[in-house]
Amino acid sequence: MNKSNLWSLRLGFSSKQAIEIDKLGLDNFLKKSFNSKVETQLPSFLDDEPKTIAELREMRQSIKNAGVDEQKKVIKKQIKNAFELKKWWLEKIQSENFPLREKMVCFWHNHFVATSQKVKSTYWVYQHNMILRENAFGSFKELTKKIIKSNAMVRYLDNVDNRKDKINENLSRELLELFTIGIGNYTENDIKEGAKALAGLNLGEENAVYRRFLEDNSIKTYFGKQGNFKADDLVDILFEQKNTPYLITRKILKWFIYDTPSEELVTYYGDFFRKQNFEIEPLLTKIFTEEFSKNNEGSKIKDPLVYLLQLLNELNIEETDNNLIAFYLKQQGMDLFNQPNVKGWDGGNSWLTSQIYLQRNNTSDLLCNGRNISRKAFNKIPEEGEEVSISLEKVKVKINFDKNANNKKIIADLSNRLLFRVDETMQKDMENLLKYDFDAQDSNADFAVLRLFNYITKTPEYQLI
Numbered sequence: 478m479n480k481s482n483l484w485s486l487r488l489g490f491s492s493k494q495a496i497e498i499d500k501l502g503l504d505n506f507l508k509k510s511f512n513s514k515v516e517t518q519l520p521s522f523l524d525d526e527p528k529t530i531a532e533l534r535e536m537r538q539s540i541k542n543a544g545v546d547e548q549k550k551v552i553k554k555q556i557k558n559a560f561e562l563k564k565w566w567l568e569k570i571q572s573e574n575f576p577l578r579e580k581m582v583c584f585w586h587n588h589f590v591a592t593s594q595k596v597k598s599t600y601w602v603y604q605h606n607m608i609l610r611e612n613a614f615g616s617f618k619e620l621t622k623k624i625i626k627s628n629a630m631v632r633y634l635d636n637v638d639n640r641k642d643k644i645n646e647n648l649s650r651e652l653l654e655l656f657t658i659g660i661g662n663y664t665e666n667d668i669k670e671g672a673k674a675l676a677g678l679n680l681g682e683e684n685a686v687y688r689r690f691l692e693d694n695s696i697k698t699y700f701g702k703q704g705n706f707k708a709d710d711l712v713d714i715l716f717e718q719k720n721t722p723y724l725i726t727r728k729i730l731k732w733f734i735y736d737t738p739s740e741e742l743v744t745y746y747g748d749f750f751r752k753q754n755f756e757i758e759p760l761l762t763k764i765f766t767e768e769f770s771k772n773n774e775g776s777k778i779k780d781p782l783v784y785l786l787q788l789l790n791e792l793n794i795e796e797t798d799n800n801l802i803a804f805y806l807k808q809q810g811m812d813l814f815n816q817p818n819v820k821g822w823d824g825g826n827s828w829l830t831s832q833i834y835l836q837r838n839n840t841s842d843l844l845c846n847g848r849n850i851s852r853k854a855f856n857k858i859p860e861e862g863e864e865v866s867i868s869l870e871k872v873k874v875k876i877n878f879d880k881n882a883n884n885k886k887i888i889a890d891l892s893n894r895l896l897f898r899v900d901e902t903m904q905k906d907m908e909n910l911l912k913y914d915f916d917a918q919d920s921n922a923d924f925a926v927l928r929l930f931n932y933i934t935k936t937p938e939y940q941l942i
Contacts, residue, residue: 478774478897478942486942487733488765489576490783491790492894497574503769504762510577511614511758516569517607522561526600529682533598558599563813564799566606571786571797578613581757583782584732585609586813587821588725589624589656591633593814598628602814604683605629617725617755618716622709623684625652631678631685634819639676641693646672649711651819657715659724663700670697674706716755722747726760734768735776736825774897775941778828781809783942784837788934791895792844792874801849805840809833829940838935845931847874876926884908884915887926895930896938903936 484503485495488510498506527533540551570579586609593602605627612620624630625648631637639645649671653663677692678685687707697706700714715721726747730738746764753759779787785805789797806812810833816822843849849872878887888907892899899907910929916922933939 478895479893480769482894483774483897483942484765484769486779486783486787487777489573489580490570490786492787493790494574494576503766506575507577507762507765510575511761513573513575513578515578515607515611517611520561520565520603522558522565523600523603526558527598528600530680555597555599559593559602559814560800560803562593562599562603562606563803566813567799567802570782578610580733581613581761582606582609584729585613585620587732587816588728589630590816590819590821591627591629592816596629596632598632601627601629601632606814614758614761615756617750617757618712621652621656621715622712625656625675625708625712626678626685628680628685631680636675636678636685637680639672639678640688640691641673641676644669644672644676644693648672648675648678652711653715655820657712657724658718658721662718662720667699670699670706671711673697674699674711675708678708722750722755726750729760729764731777731824733764733777734773736778775938777942778825778940779942780822780824780828781806781811781833781837784809784940785840788841788844791876791930793877794844794872794874798849808836834940837940841931841934844872844874845927845934847871874927875923876930878917878926880917880922882917884911884913887911887915887917888929891926891930891933895933896936897941898938903938906932 479495481495481498482492484498485492488494488498488506494506501509527536536551540548543551566579570576570583573579586606589605589609591602591605593599596602596605605624608620608623608627612623630648634648634651635645636648639648646668650668652671653668654660673693673695674697677688677690679688679691680686692707694705696703699706699711700718702714704710706714723743727738727743730742730746735742746760749763750760785802803813807815810817810827811822876891879890882890885908888904888911892907896903907929910932911925915925919925
């Protein structure tokens with residue numbers, strides 16, 4: 478596979494950036510990615526969404542006092558806004574010239590999980606997403622502090638129920654197990670003492686705040702240190718521990734390059750990360766530039782978002798329906814803002830179960846044949862668990878290929894663009910589809926190349942990057 482195409486998929490969601498990587502070189506491409514601006518204007522669909530504690534209480538009281546029909550309207554609007562948030566993010570993902578920031582937001586989104594279903598406030602989930610975006614390339618330590626004090630996380634991990642006379646350990650446990658140091662590197666007592674330090678950290682206006690009558694001001698012992706610790710103190714202590722860098726470097730390697738990174742690489746980059754005071758940008762620069770020079774194609778299964786956006790890009794489908802993309806991702810097990818549990822999407826082999834593989838093939842068939850899921854299916858936002866009727870509509874598709882080339886040159890060009898490996902059997906199959914007497918100038922040439930592309934998308938090799 479062409480190296481620029483490969484890394485465009487790894488550092489983004491399609492092959493769109495391959496030309497920029499070729500033109501700028503990887504170092505300059507990364508610099509422009511790190512310097513990409515963050516749009517902070519509130520999306521219009523959130524204008525009338527409750528944002529303060531008082532507004533949330535008022536809305537809940539109005540629902541309680543309203544009739545059945547009015548309650549349904551309010552709930553339907555909440556569901557619609559949560560769906561609009563998915564569409565808003567998908568638009569950002571597709572429109573960025575340097576999409577590495579959004580790729581990193583997606584990574585953090587799956588590391589610091591806080592789902593719409595549990596949080597039940599689209600504004601808080603949006604705030605959570607913006608914290609990830611604004612801090613995507615900054616300090617992991619400072620990002621961790623901000624996230625555990627976000628309203629979304631405090632609600633999602635039940636810290637609203639954590640008080641000095643009734644301790645809830647959820648946030649304390651996940652801070653250790655999933656966010657920072659990993660299983661086997663802490664004790665149950667660390668969880669209990671951490672939960673005491675987080676007691677009383679409750680919902681606030683812009684972020685979580687401690688409630689004076691609910692917090693625990695006793696002396697806690699945490700990783701051998703003693704004091705009246707609060708949330709920031711816990712994070713400071715955790716980032717002094719030997720094993721803290723390795724969980725995140727393993728996950729970053731898995732997200733971008735290797736489904737099964739070697740422990741040698743995890744340790745190597747983790748040790749560097751610690752020396753950089755847990756700054757993400759230098760870590761990513763080192764990982765990408767060093768791994769770029771290696772022959773490591775085919776080391777990772779494409780996630781559903783990369784798979785679909787690459788298809789749309791290769792087929793030159795410019796006007797995408799983000800309703801469709803959101804629905805497709807949900808069907809493929811990558812529902813944005815609604816991971817299956819606090820551990821997030823498993824990735825790796827879970828992206829290529831027999832059912833998902835069949836869905837991918839069906840999607841490729843539909844798109845290559847100029848068919849799409851109709852927008853009419855989404856005119857009515859579905860309730861949770863409600864069936865959605867699907868109808869088909871035409872969509873214009875076209876594969877880019879050299880109109881002056883013969884069959885072998887076109888096969889070689891597509892293979893180089895799309896596949897990390899081509900064996901003898903696959904080569905023969907492709908030559909049977911695009912025969913030796915193929916004429917690129919013929920009126921039916923586009924259809925023949927589309928058939929070839931459709932064949933390629935169904936190969937195991939195409940599923941990998």
